[in-house]
Amino acid sequence: MVRLLDVNFSDPINLGTADEITMLELATRIRDLCGSSSEIVFKPLPEDDPKQRRPDLTRARRILGWEPRTSLDAGLVRTIAYFRERLTAR
Numbered sequence: 001m002v003r004l005l006d007v008n009f010s011d012p013i014n015l016g017t018a019d020e021i022t023m024l025e026l027a028t029r030i031r032d033l034c035g036s037s038s039e040i041v042f043k044p045l046p047e048d049d050p051k052q053r054r055p056d057l058t059r060a061r062r063i064l065g066w067e068p069r070t071s072l073d074a075g076l077v078r079t080i081a082y083f084r085e086r087l088t089a090r
Contacts, residue, residue: 003064014055017068023053033076 004013021029027040060066070078 003066007063009059009063011059013059013063014057015060015066015068016055016057017072018054018057019072020052020054021072029073030076030080033073033080 024040031038031040057066057068
């Protein structure tokens with residue numbers, strides 16, 4: 001995000017990973033990493049729901065010199081730890 005401040009570019013730039021997974025796989029990973037037994041609930045998809053959730057990282061590479069360095073699982077572990085710490089600090 002800080003690199004965006006240094007470039008003269010106003011169109012969207014995708015950040016993410018080239019590894020494509022389904023929303024069910026993502027929900028299952030999050031639930032498992034949290035040690036939760038929560039039920040995963042299925043709802044109808046919005047009409048404009050994207051069929052592919054794999055960002056094109058071309059602009060991030062070309063304009064920002066950015067490459068993903070954190071795996072999805074490592075990022076989820078860090079994110080879960082962050083929110084656990086924030087919620088217990090209340």
